[in-house]
Amino acid sequence: MDAYAGPIRRLCGAYAGSTADREDLFQDIFLAVWRALPAFRGDSSARTWLYRIAHNVALTWQTRDRRRRTRETAMNDGIDPSGCTDLRRLALNQAVAAMNPADRTLTLLWLEGLSAAEIEDVTGVKAATIAVRLSRIRKQLSPVEVTT
Amino acid sequence: MNDDALRAAWIGAQPTNKEALMTAMNAVLDEYHSARAKDRWVHLSAVIAVALLCPALLWCAAYGKTPLVREGYALMAVGTAVMLFGEWMHRSWSRQALPGAADARSHLQKTGFLLARQAALFRTAPLWCAPVFIGGVLIAMWLYRERSHTGGFLLGVSIATGWLMTAVVGASKGKQLDTLRSRMEHLLNDLS
Numbered sequence: 001m002d003a004y005a006g007p008i009r010r011l012c013g014a015y016a017g018s019t020a021d022r023e024d025l026f027q028d029i030f031l032a033v034w035r036a037l038p039a040f041r042g043d044s045s046a047r048t049w050l051y052r053i054a055h056n057v058a059l060t061w062q063t064r065d066r067r068r069r070t071r072e073t074a075m076n077d078g079i080d081p082s083g084c085t086d087l088r089r090l091a092l093n094q095a096v097a098a099m100n101p102a103d104r105t106l107t108l109l110w111l112e113g114l115s116a117a118e119i120e121d122v123t124g125v126k127a128a129t130i131a132v133r134l135s136r137i138r139k140q141l142s143p144v145e146v147t148t
Numbered sequence: 149m150n151d152d153a154l155r156a157a158w159i160g161a162q163p164t165n166k167e168a169l170m171t172a173m174n175a176v177l178d179e180y181h182s183a184r185a186k187d188r189w190v191h192l193s194a195v196i197a198v199a200l201l202c203p204a205l206l207w208c209a210a211y212g213k214t215p216l217v218r219e220g221y222a223l224m225a226v227g228t229a230v231m232l233f234g235e236w237m238h239r240s241w242s243r244q245a246l247p248g249a250a251d252a253r254s255h256l257q258k259t260g261f262l263l264a265r266q267a268a269l270f271r272t273a274p275l276w277c278a279p280v281f282i283g284g285v286l287i288a289m290w291l292y293r294e295r296s297h298t299g300g301f302l303l304g305v306s307i308a309t310g311w312l313m314t315a316v317v318g319a320s321k322g323k324q325l326d327t328l329r330s331r332m333e334h335l336l337n338d339l340s
Contacts, residue, residue: 005169010158027176034177036249049249056247056255063331088157102338105252111158124253125339141154 004050007112014096014108015058029057048121051114055105055122062101095141106130107137198232214294220286227279234269234276241266256336260329267325273318274311281311 008029012022032053040049096107109119116127116134123130205225212218245262247255284307292300 006159027172030173030176031180032247034180035246039249052249052251053247055252056250059252059256059335060247060259063328063335089160092154092157100338101335105339111155113155113159122251123339124251138151138154 004047007051008054010112011054011058011108013093014104015062017097025058025061028061029054032057044121045118048114048118051109051112051122055109059101059105092141099137099140103133103137106133107141110134110137198228202228214290216286216290220283220290223279223283223286225283227277227281227283230276230279234273238266238269253336253339256332256339260332260336263325263329263332267322267329270318270325271322274315277311277314281307281314284310 008026009022012025012029016022016025033050036053040046044052096104096111099107105123106119106125109122114122116130119125119130120127125133202225205221205228208221209218209225212221241262245259250258285304288300288303288307290300291303
């Protein structure tokens with residue numbers, strides 16, 4: 001968990017608007033991993049296993065807390081949810097946060113450096129579909145460079 | 149910006165304070181364990197209460213003063229058993245819906261399916277709780293005829309109110325779960 005704290009914190013930043021929500025989500029993910037740990041048989045890599053749990057928790061969390069999330073995101077407009085000061089990262093963070101949840105899931109996994117096959121393993125979406133959607137998302141993200 | 153630059157910008161340099169992380173995780177685990185211990189106590193208390201209630205209802209069903217009272221208690225005993233079974237199913241589906249290590253699509257499909265079942269369970273609550281309420285009404289009828297008009301009437305009104313509340317709360321909870329399920333399905337469609 002220690003090694004993956006960074007990626008999971010970034011995932012929480014992309015899904016949750018406020019600091020309290022990010023902490024709640026991080027704790028929910030940690031507990032889900034803790035509960036699932038005895039069933040981990042090593043069939044898949046620890047990384048994809050952990051990302052599967054983290055994204056499942058985040059998607060469920062978002063579905064359940066949509067109203068609160070929407071309100072708090074609006075309140076936090078312009079504030080970088082991860083607390084970083086890098087403008088380029090801030091713009092990227094805002095672009096990711098504005099995506100629909102499905103695109104956001106694929107984007108987050110891609111930004112963390114997972115291959116299409118690994119993203120397929122995490123999301124259950126076919127690798128060919130992922131490639132097409134990521135190509136569209138990359139075009140969507142290209143203005144991030146222009147604006148920074 | 150090329151892919152590597154985007155990834156580098158995304159990942160950035162975020163030093164992780166290991167000590168703070170371990171402290172936070174230990175605090176979360178402590179909280180989780182105490183919540184589970186509390187949950188176990190509540191569950192145990194409920195089991196003990198039911199273990200005492202069911203034999204009492206069955207005894208009343210066997211040795212009640214009149215056939216009407218015996219039927220009333222028998223129906224209440226059956227209704228209590230049905231309600232317990234419903235509660236057990238609800239808890240079991242809630243446990244199964246917890247996010248695990250399945251892929252996102254499977255998780256969303258399974259959760260949507262379980263939410264639909266839970267919504268149906270809540271909406272039909274007035275039906276499967278009916279034996280308890282009908283049993284209560286039979287006892288209220290006996291009370292009205294044999295003991296006190298006012299007492300029987302008040303008991304009947306309370307039971308009817310309870311039944312109505314069960315229907316209203318069940319329908320409202322079912323609607324909430326349906327909304328959640330439709331969001332899950334929407335998400336699943338987006339992902340596919």
